[in-house]
Amino acid sequence: MNVLELKKNFYSIGYVDHALKVFDVAVLTEEGTSYNSYLLKTSEGTVVWETVKAPFVDTYLEHLQAVSSAQDIKYLFVTHTEPDHSGSIARLLDLNPNITIVASTPALTNLTHILRRPFKQMVMNPAKPFSFGGYTFQFVSGLMLHWPDVMFTYIPELKVLISCDAFGGHFASDAMLLSKEPDQKGYYEAVDYYFDHIMAPFANFIVPACDRVEKLDLDMICPGHGPVIDQDVQKQIQIYRERAKKFLPVNDSNHVTIVYASAYGYTRTMAEYLRDRLLQDGKKVSFYEIDAINYEKERNAILDDIRTSGMLLLGSPTLVGDAISLFYELLSHITWTIGQGKKASAFGDYGWSGEAVKNLSDRLTQLHFKVIPGFRYPFALDEEGKNELAAYYETLK
Ligand SMILES: Cc1cc2nc3c(=O)[nH]c(=O)nc-3n(C[C@H](O)[C@H](O)[C@H](O)COP(=O)(O)O)c2cc1C
Ligand SMILES: [Fe+2]
Ligand SMILES: [Fe+2]
Incomplete structure (x- = not known):
């Protein structure tokens, strides 16, 4: 039984x-996972954080019953409403409709849509600590890590932070404590993988959240997945x-990334012209010709340049009514958190229908x-084409 004091x-x-084996459709979980829930027994009743994914509710209730009971729960703290954590709330409410759910305002909105029933509720307010049963619950914003509803709970009397999906990773640990987990290497690899695949798009929210968390007097972080972090807590926050x-x-307006493809060299001519003009104007240009092999x-490297540059130029000829599919593959790795605020434009050669520029x-x-309106031209650039390309370049400034 996975119950641990x-x-x-x-x-x-x-x-x-x-x-x-797979989480959220696309994330591999070769090391399995855990759906963590925490329970605090107080003189005034039981407080619980999170539940588990719906298929595991019966085992979860056995765990709960081993140390307390659904009837004793006064407050259920929900740090984020993704159903891997919220999936068993309905069963808890069936057993005890008097439970007050404590969550951020966006989480309470999500719960109205998930539970589809009235429930007692209280808003987590980072400016207002909440005291109950001899403990203080301070709410620390984790909004946008990786959902818009995330709120951590800090309990100073326990020196514990309950951190939702932050700081953890998909790693099934029967030891349940990082200090007791024999496969340390596997654990850290799983946390890195989780970060890269789930947290990375929200990097600009994570850095300030780490600033808030590092000020807390902590010796334990209790994440939503994986073992409880009970060693080197401050080091983990820095990592x-x-x-x-x-x-x-980064939005470096002096840095432009050009990525293009060209079957017969026409789009290459455009790309090289744009690169040369940018270089003459003192810009730093990252310049990539892509094909199916390279x-x-x-x-x-391209993604890293897109992340740090202030402008992205994509050059694709039209092939079979569209841009070359490699560009869509590339853009599938870009999120709005990267694109937001950066300039971008598409250009490319075509023969007759020329959809690539509009589609990109x-x-x-x-x-x-x-997005700055793009530039396309049929087959070879004549004087008129060269003039249009020069005029297009001016619009990019
Ligand atoms: C396999 C293939 C499919 C093409 N399909 C289209 C098309 O659907 N619409 C279009 O406007 N041009 C089409 N073209 C024409 C190219 O866009 C045109 O040759 C262009 O000049 C190629 O530019 P590049 O030299 O930069 O590759 C096609 C060319 C090839 C080789
Ligand atoms: Fe999540
Ligand atoms: Fe999760």
Whole structure:
């Protein structure tokens, strides 16, 4: 039974899931995961943080019953409403409709849509600590890590932070405590993988959240997944911050990234013209020609340049009514958190229908780039084409 007393009267009662292979459709979980729930017994009743994914509710209730009971729960703190944590709330409310759910305002809105029933509720306010049963609950904003409803709970009397999905990772640990987990290497790899695949787009929210958390007097972080972090807590916060910094969007207006493809050299001519003009104007230009062979190798460098530059120019000829699919693959790795505020534009050669420029521009718009109308031209550039390209260059400034 995965029940562990972490501190006096404070328990981990979640579900350790060794069988999970894929999370949220696209994230691999070779090491399984756990859906962590925490329970605090106080003189005035029981407080619980999170529940578990719906299929595991029966085992979860056994864990709860081993140390307390649904009837004793006064408050259920919800740090984020993704159903891997909120999936068993309905069963708890069936057993005890008097439970007050304490959550951020956006989380309470989500819960009205998830539970589809009235429930007693209280808003988590970072400016207003809440006292109950001899403990203080301070709410620390974790909004946008990785949902808009995230709120951590800090309990100074226990020196504990309950941190939702932050700081953890998908890693099934029967030890349940990081200090007791034999596979330390596997654990840290799982946390890195979780960060890269789930947290990274929110790097600019993570850095200030780390600033808030590092000020707290802590010796334990209780995340939503994986073992409880009971060693080197401050070091873990610094590691998390440093990792987030690697993904921070930078908007360097002096740096332009050009990525293009060209079957017969026409789009290349445009790309080289734009590069040369930018260089003459003192810009730093990251310049990539991609094709089916070199793309895989170049992708990470391209993504890193897109993240740090202030403008992205994509050059694709039209092939079979669209841009070359490699560009869509590339853009599938870009999130709005990267695109927001950066300039972008598309250009490319075509033969007869010329959809590539419009289609890429539409995708860039969807990704929140500030899109400058693109440039396309049929086959070879004549004098008129060269003049139009020069005029297009001026619009990019
Ligand atoms: C396989 C193939 C499919 C094409 N399909 C289209 C098309 O659907 N619409 C269009 O406007 N041009 C189409 N073209 C024409 C190219 O866009 C045109 O040759 C262009 O000049 C190529 O530019 P590049 O030299 O930069 O590759 C196609 C060309 C090839 C080779
Ligand atoms: Fe989540
Ligand atoms: Fe989660």
